[in-house]
Amino acid sequence: MEALKEELKSKIIEQLNLEDVSVDEIADDDPLFGDGLGLDSIDALELIVMLDKDYGIKLADPKEGKKIFESVGTMADYITQHKTK
């Protein structure tokens, strides 16, 4: 689980072009949206694509994303339970 969280932090930084953020600056429970990392709606779509592409998870209901993408920790929990690759 810890390895997955580190992997997610690296992917988020790289794929969302968070130039001034490093892996150790993201806490597992930091909010990804709003006051946390300040991600926007396009970033949310990128995260949905990432779940599909890298972990074989297709979100049937986009509303689910709100809970799944609360933090790196909630993402890691969801991926661990639902990944197909």
Next chain:
Amino acid sequence: MMEKEYFISSYCHIRNNTISLNGTTLYQEQHPDFKSLAKSAYRYFKTDYSKFFKMDNLSKLGFLAADILLKNEGILPENEENIAIVLSNRASSLDTDRKHWESIRNPDTYYPSPAIFVYTLPNICIGEISIRHKLYSENSFFIFDEFNPSHLFSYANGLLDMQKAEKVLCGWVDFDGPDYEAFLYLVNKKGAIEHSIEEITRLF
């Protein structure tokens, strides 16, 4: 009725690893590609706008040139201004279109990136400048085979004559493969250079 006279109050070039303002080189450094140049110039000019790194190459190019030029004019992002934007280029958004195409060409790896897709129009570059500088103004992006000063001249004059804008940020922002070039200029009611086709051509 006598025609009103307008002026070019500032102009900015970005090309060949060099950024200049009003003919004076502000930044020059060898970089392997535009991405590297843009990142370095962003820091050099203390741009302080984290969304910059999410932009595509065309938007970064136009955004940097506009930011440097408007800062020189004392136009701050905090204040609302009635500045129209009229840009043009040859390659449209081809650089980003190619990236999008790469992500969808193979049905087995069909994962289009939303962050790339949103830049598959050249006028998104205008949107990025407008968001940064709070411009809710007239804007247009034209595609030409080559730089077309007479069209930009008459379009900018029309906007000012009809009082659609107080100033017009005009120019050429082109990005295609390894080639990039930005030339932006501000058409104003006062300034040192006459706004004419000849002067636009000379500055370009």
